[in-house]
Amino acid sequence: QVQLVQSGSELKKPGASVKISCKASGYTFTKYAMNWVRQAPGQGLEWMGWINTKTGNPTYGQGSTGRFVFSLDTSVSTAYLQISSLKAEDTALYYCTLEMGVPGAIQNNWFDPWGQGTLVTVSS
């Protein structure tokens, strides 16, 4: 079955960088776009953007420009989220999730399934 398995929790100091992985299995990796969603402690969901798994072209949401980089390694069916210059407000659960529906029609597509989440804690 389609499954997304994310890397483990990270504890980082302010100013450091972190790279989270999301390994996909159970389907052809380049078939679906990969999206990233974050959830601050006790808060709601925030869409960060997506990456085209065929071309590697990323698209960032309004709140995710500059310090956030989406990347892929298609040889191991893995997507990555790298965050640089970490701040305390980056402390959150980060989820990868597949975009299902009509390819290229994100307006009406949906997210399924989701990875289990990776907790990033930024603290001095």
Place this chain on the structure above:
Amino acid sequence: QSVLTQPPSASGTPGQRVTISCSGSSSNIGSNTVKWYQQLPGTAPKLLIYSNNQRPSGVPDRFSGSRSGTSASLAISGLQSEDEADYYCAAWDDSLNGVVFGGGTKLTVL
């Protein structure tokens, strides 16, 4: 402040029917389809409803979605204790050029 507005909480007793509303605008719910996600405590979100009212396989037919104008709602009938979770609506926003979520509704089964 979320772009889509949901009540922060809702509650019901076992067997009851509850509805959760999601209010948006012409740039999101008014022009794109609505999705609903269920997040059980300590777990990742799970797709509950897509394309306004479609249920993925495995989702009980106790869950139903609807959209009218710039608002949407999720109805849960025959409420069960395992339905206690946070529920989020989502849609694409043409003005923001991105996916927007509601702030989430915490459902308590009394």
